[in-house]
Amino acid sequence: MEIFKAVLLILSGTFFTFISLAPFVSNDVIWGIVLLGIGLFLLFAGVAIIKNKRKKGIRSESASPEVIISKDISPYDNKSDINFQISLPSILSVSGLTKEQKDRIVYILDNYFSDPRTLEKEFIALLLGGKWEWPEFKLWHQKFTELDYFPYMWSAVQYLPSEVTPEAVQTLEIFSTLSLDARRLLVGNYAIVKGKQTTRAVEDIGRVVGMTKSKTLEVIKELQKYDIAKFPLDINENLVILKVNDLKDICEEYKLPKTGKKSEIIERISQSIPEEELKSLLPSEAQRDVAKIGFSLPLRARNNVEWEIEKIRLLVHTVQLSFYRIKDIEQFKKSGLQEFEILGVKEDPCPICSPLNGKIVAIDDIKSLPPFHPGCRCTAIAHFDF
Numbered sequence: 001m002e003i004f005k006a007v008l009l010i011l012s013g014t015f016f017t018f019i020s021l022a023p024f025v026s027n028d029v030i031w032g033i034v035l036l037g038i039g040l041f042l043l044f045a046g047v048a049i050i051k052n053k054r055k056k057g058i059r060s061e062s063a064s065p066e067v068i069i070s071k072d073i074s075p076y077d078n079k080s081d082i083n084f085q086i087s088l089p090s091i092l093s094v095s096g097l098t099k100e101q102k103d104r105i106v107y108i109l110d111n112y113f114s115d116p117r118t119l120e121k122e123f124i125a126l127l128l129g130g131k132w133e134w135p136e137f138k139l140w141h142q143k144f145t146e147l148d149y150f151p152y153m154w155s156a157v158q159y160l161p162s163e164v165t166p167e168a169v170q171t172l173e174i175f176s177t178l179s180l181d182a183r184r185l186l187v188g189n190y191a192i193v194k195g196k197q198t199t200r201a202v203e204d205i206g207r208v209v210g211m212t213k214s215k216t217l218e219v220i221k222e223l224q225k226y227d228i229a230k231f232p233l234d235i236n237e238n239l240v241i242l243k244v245n246d247l248k249d250i251c252e253e254y255k256l257p258k259t260g261k262k263s264e265i266i267e268r269i270s271q272s273i274p275e276e277e278l279k280s281l282l283p284s285e286a287q288r289d290v291a292k293i294g295f296s297l298p299l300r301a302r303n304n305v306e307w308e309i310e311k312i313r314l315l316v317h318t319v320q321l322s323f324y325r326i327k328d329i330e331q332f333k334k335s336g337l338q339e340f341e342i343l344g345v346k347e348d349p350c351p352i353c354s355p356l357n358g359k360i361v362a363i364d365d366i367k368s369l370p371p372f373h374p375g376c377r378c379t380a381i382a383h384f385d386f
């Protein structure tokens, strides 16, 4: 349709440009300029449409993820929201994503693709507690249960949680209602599955996710509504970020006993030294604004939340491997290579992958390339046929 429009514009543009010659010849310069103007405008409009179309075409050929409705044979794919145009979309099709999640996944993959740790954190911040589904996880879990074999990457998720505690449900619910910044801040500070909150300087809390101090304080305010942050802290809570030796120095100055656990020493100091005096004594490190953030989860809730996180990590691993494959294919094609050789992992003889080890496949035979299942660690290397 767009091409048709472009051709029409170019044709009519050429026509107007051509007939503008007539008034010029008969010395009617004004009419000539008007017609020439119309002609050139139509011409440029037509060319612009074609250029634009070309750009779009090039983009969809790149390795960027495509949010598309899958055309794969898997029965689940019809429902999937996000898919990656590669061999095994069935492994990667995830359904039920929100618009925010879809857009952000594209952004994350564009920006953090080669940084696995950040990629993982960003995905956890985005997906934890959400209502998305990964049907193939269930299918493959069943399959590996039948085979009585779980690949290495599955070790943390192979045992399904026997029960989901109300505390875990509540935690996941709260997490998913927080703003993306708040979720990133919690994940970046490993402040989700701990028994108690983390105490750190506000600047440091923000720095791990590239947030300014004022933005961090804003997010901390949001977290305070749910009791997952505290700011400002009492003086004895500030003392937590000091090293034990520093605390002992203070004890010595005030002739207090230096024995006991860190928490006991802090208790002793804050009870024996007036607050104002203590403040002046603190090293600059502890005079900074300090906050506490994080859920304080009972162990049973922690196990559930941790399991959800591990499932997301498995997804991220699979997404990443698939993308490496796409990049490999692009690169190999450019250098004229024709074939891949599949390499399995020796110490992990997977019943799905072992039969494929050493197989030579054509570079275009995308379906025959790893990952063969979620958490697959097979690789594909260039194969030279001498």
Ligand SMILES: [Zn+2]
Residues within 6 Å of the ligand: 151, 350, 351, 352, 353, 354, 372, 373, 376, 377
């Ligand atoms: Zn395998």
